Amino acid sequence: MRNSPQRYAQRFPHKVPQRSPQAVKRAWRTVASVLAVALVCGCTTAPPRTARPQAVPLPDYERVSTPSGATPRERIVDIALQEWRKWGSQVVHIARDDTACVTHSPLPAPNLTAAAETGAPNSRNGAASGASADVDAEEHGDNASCLRFPDGTGMEATPQGCRMAQRYWGIVGEAPDCRQVTQGAWAWSAVFISWVMRRAGLDNDQFLTGQSHSMYVVDARDGILPRPAFHVEPLPALPRPGDMICAGRGRDKYIDDPADIGFGTTPMHCDIVVEVDRAAKVVKAIGGNVQQSVSMDVIDLNDAGQLDGFTNSHLPWLLILRNDLQ
Template identity: 30%
Template structure:
């Protein structure tokens, strides 16, 4: 997997969004009451259970279409300078479709169209080797399943759509379609996102992200598609230069185990509550004393 910073246009759009969602006081480590920002935004809409099923189905179908690659954390592959599956001519339209879900990154599309055109003429080019397209893949799955931009703010960077998820979890705890959980507190289920940090100084818990909202961070998230005894299977893009299934080991209760040394550090599971919120599911109880972890800074 190759990682790069998102395009400048994506960064500007997310920066503007976050200025509206996250008050300066939050960035300065001072909690802001949820109602201070919630009243300026319309709450997210609720979606039927079929939408969650479509998320899983689209992820699985893409994985199968790419050849059904499977990997396990800690599995080693010899380095290679040869182009990966992403650069095959047959796969150009697939990755192009993912980038179309984050259309503001048009320069990325134009640059790789040029590489593809050269490849069609026999040149030794490698379309889609950069930038990383894993967040574009997640955004495409959500959009293809029918989740609108308001409910999932698709972006070329995982860190930026995660910021929007955290904002909704803070401002609309009873209506947010996605809510974060610490690795040790929650067992992932199909439709959830498993997220890890690929940076040199990785986050170890999603709460740590609250101190740096709006800043790019190298992350990766996969969509959970199946769970079983001691394993959670999740599909992600740009893993081994393809859409790949990762088999994450879990404990007896289904919670994720730490990844081997040298692997991205798992810092959270994003619960997908689509189909489980009113009017399609039971009302989500709101604690009398909401946890300070949502919307509060990390000190």
């Protein structure tokens, strides 16, 4: 095997000039000076992550009207509610029995005709005849009666749902087709949140849009923005309207420490809180791509009236993104 001097001699056949001892000393003094300055200013760490590219603002016709004089927090809630109504006001109950069942949808329940023919529970819902899917609250504990919309179905699979989901993708400069909108690789829950925040008037100093929930969660956790609209608060706690509540999903469903969230790599889901009913011990929150629609989650709180990561194992909540706006 050839030694290093021979290998470098072949790659650089020219003669390397020899430096005098004085020149070598001057070079080392220069390096030492640079390192000293770097240590003082903290420049030895990796360069800070630059803000991810933000899409060009959407046209004026995409703007959403909100009540005059509404605060930023109120605008967030109002716009989320407006979008929920446009999608048909679907409701999902995230209950203490570890279920997440659709209790109201503008669409017929899937596969209900087969259920009626076999006498299975819920055949009385009448979805085979075109009625909307309404499931009684007392049935949530019965998995056979827990109504869900599989991937590729629900409102996102309709022409209207596709158009609305494409609007959200536009906020990050993407334009999926209607087939892609129904696929997991194009899950649109994070871009829904991003769209709402931009429509509510939050600028790049307050909130950065992203295709992954973990992007803006890490932004808030690490305090990278000049005027952040949100900060991370661990659970258990009680959210307020205008906050966001977030959970891990997929391989990180049971992640239990916000410090473990990776920027753009941890699969997550977040909803916008629109109402807190302390008497009923429920929180109502709106999220995108929930049961293939923009849905309102009605979430049961624990015995202390707080949101936690244990009351419902279907969606073990991890944190609150506390809204610091008025």
